[in-house]
Amino acid sequence: MPVGRRERNKQEKLDRIVAAASELFAEHGVDEVTTQQIADQADIGTGTLFLYAKTKGELLLLVQNAKYVEALEQGRVDAETVPGVLDAVLAIVRPIVECNRIQIDNGRTYLREMVFGDPEEPRHSAALAIVAQTEEAVAAVLRRDERVAEGDAATLAHIVSAVMFLSMAASVNIALSVEEIVQDIRRQVDVLLPR
Template sequence: MLDAVLAIVRPIVECNRIQIDNGRTYLREMVFGDPEEPRHGAPLAIVAQTEEAVAAVLRRDDRVAEGDAATLAHIVSAAMFLSMAASVNIALSVEEIVQDIRRQIEVLLPR
C-alpha cells in the first residue's frame, strides 16, 4: 500500500522540484490564493484528484476503514505539501523528499 501511494506522490515531487523556487511559490499560491480564481481553482482540483487517487489505493486494504481513507489521503497530501514547500528542504533531492514523505506516511498506515 505504501509503495502504491508513493507511486502517486513521486511524479508530483519530481514535477515540483524541476524549478524549486517556482514549485514552492506555486504551492504557496495554491494554499493561500483565492480558490475562485481559475489559476488557483485548477491546482486545487488537481489536489482533490490526487487525494481521491490516494484514497482509492487505501480503500483496497481491508484494514483501512472506508471513512478513514479520505482523511488519510488528505494527511498524505499535507505531508507532501510541507515536505516540498519547507525552507529547510530546499536543498534536498527528489529522492530525499520522497523518503521524507515515505517516513511520514509509513507511521499513518496500518501495519
C-alpha cells in the same frame, strides 16, 4: 461546432502566453521574470496579458497546473502496477515531487499560490482541484487495505497530501533531492498506515 475566429485568436494568444511564461519561468525562475517580459515574449501588450492572468502568480498556476495534471496521471498509472499500499501511494507521490522540484523556487511559489490564492479565481480553483484529485487517487490506493475504512481512506489521503505539501514547501528541505523528499514522505506516511 466549428470554433469561431475570435475564439481561435483568444486560444492562440493564451497558448503564446503559456509558452512564453513557461520558457521564462523555467530559465529564470518566477521571481526574476516580469509580466512585461512575458508579454514581449508572447508578442502581446501587457494589457492583453492581464486579460488572461491578473498576476504573475496566476501565470505560474496557468503554466504549472497542466504539468501537475500530467504528473498525477503518471503517478496513477504507476500505482496500478505496484502491489504494496505504501509503495503504491509513493508511486503517485513521486512524479508530483519530481514536477515540483524541476525548478525549486517555482515549485514552492506554486504551492504558496495554491494555498493562499483566491479559491474562486479559475487558475487557483484548478490547482485545488488537482489536490482533490490527488487525494482521491491516494484514497483509492489506501482502500486496497481492508483494514482501512472508507471514511478513513479519505482522511488519511488528506493527511498524505499535507505531508507531501509540507515536505516540498519547507525551507529546510530546499537542498534535498527528489529521492530525499520522497523518503521523507515515505517515513511519515508509513507511520499513518495500519499495522
